[in-house]
Amino acid sequence: MPPSCAALAERLGLTILPEDQSLEAGSLCLYWKEDVLSLGRAGSREYPVAVDFVRALQQRRQGPELLIKAVTGNLSVKLAVIDATAGLGRDSAILLGRGLAVTMVEQNPVVAALLENAIDRLKLQDAEAAGRLSLNSADAADYLAQHRADVVYLDPMFAASGKSALAKKDMQLFQHLLGHGDEDSRLLDAALASAEYRVVVKRALKAPPLAGREPGVAIKGKAVRFDVYPLKSLKQLNA
Ligand SMILES: C[S@@+](CC[C@H](N)C(=O)[O-])C[C@H]1O[C@@H](n2cnc3c(N)ncnc32)[C@H](O)[C@@H]1O
Known part of the structure; x- marks a missing residue:
């Protein structure tokens, strides 16, 4: 996990979950993948939103x-x-x-x-x-x-x-x-x-x-x- 991901989670008061952890469908969550941070909903088919x-x-x-x-x-x-x-x-x-x-x-x-x-x-x-x-x-x-x-x-x-x-x-x-x-x-x-x-x-x-x-x-x-x-x-x- 990149160090900046852990620092970000701490700053925002969020818990880091392993990728396979199931979340209640529809919960808002941040994803960190290949250095890209994005916001989406658990279980959604839509791509999460990132700024590029x-x-x-x-x-x-x-x-x-x-x-x-x-x-x-x-x-x-x-x-x-x-x-x-x-x-x-x-x-x-x-x-x-x-x-x-x-x-x-x-x-x-x-x-x-x-x-x-x-x-x-x-x-x-x-x-x-x-x-x-x-x-x-x-x-x-x-x-x-x-x-x-x-x-x-x-x-x-x-x-x-x-x-x-x-x-x-x-x-x-x-x-x-x-x-x-x-x-x-x-x-x-x-x-x-x-x-x-x-x-x-x-x-x-x-x-x-x-x-x-x-x-x-x-x-x-x-x-x-x-x-x-x-x-x-x-x-x-x-x-
Ligand atoms: C409609 S969006 C802006 C979209 C943006 N123009 C773009 O091109 O992506 C409004 C944003 O303004 C932020 N915002 C609203 N009031 C604010 C304030 N008083 N101070 C700082 N940010 C504020 C909201 O959190 C939200 O992210």
């Missing part, structure tokens, strides 16, 4: 242009972004793939462990990209109160219904693990205080704006939209 930045950087996800437009204003600027609700790191990977520096913040220790494991694997494959990516396992509002970035990006909740940024299977798994956030206002205030140029919030297309606050601009796709709260013009970065 190497693959994400190779195969760009469909529809990332709107996110890039919302974050960079389509300017070729090298921004430092805090992805304050990192989740499975899919949006972070898109930003990373465009050459931005990304600091991920994730409050859930299990999700943070999936991200940390993926960063470790990225370091072995692409040291340059890994050098632009970091992770903090913390509450975003607390973290943002202490740190600044050019842009703060928020995608706080897995949508309960309708189209989601995540596939349905992943969404259900993570809803079960995370529950729903109810601190939208605190989070948005912290993001607005931390960002230099703008805050971008991902929403389901028809969802109300975060904390009921209207954005300056909304960039709409077929299923999601990116609400932009501008603070300063990004053109100043080019000047």
Whole structure:
């Protein structure tokens, strides 16, 4: 067993079971196989979910242009972004793939462990990209109160219904693990205080704006939209 697996189990207060140990069907469990950490359900036929930045950087996800437009204003600027609700790191990977520096913040220790494991694997494959990516396992509002970035990006909740940024299977798994956030206002205030140029919030297309606050601009796709709260013009970065 890799030493980091034992250390992780201790940190998360989990028990390591031998592979053949039977668990109650449907229990959430972490799997550690060939240095890849993943989250799944015991007895499920579905593949467990892992974060894979190497693959994400190779195969760009469909529809990332709107996110890039919302974050960079389509300017070729090298921004430092805090992805304050990192989740499975899919949006972070898109930003990373465009050459931005990304600091991920994730409050859930299990999700943070999936991200940390993926960063470790990225370091072995692409040291340059890994050098632009970091992770903090913390509450975003607390973290943002202490740190600044050019842009703060928020995608706080897995949508309960309708189209989601995540596939349905992943969404259900993570809803079960995370529950729903109810601190939208605190989070948005912290993001607005931390960002230099703008805050971008991902929403389901028809969802109300975060904390009921209207954005300056909304960039709409077929299923999601990116609400932009501008603070300063990004053109100043080019000047
Ligand atoms: C919808 S997911 C983000 C998905 C992500 N954009 C992606 O591309 O994979 C929301 C994540 O934000 C995290 N989150 C919600 N509120 C948070 C907070 N206040 N601080 C840190 N993380 C938070 C949740 O734990 C969850 O993992």
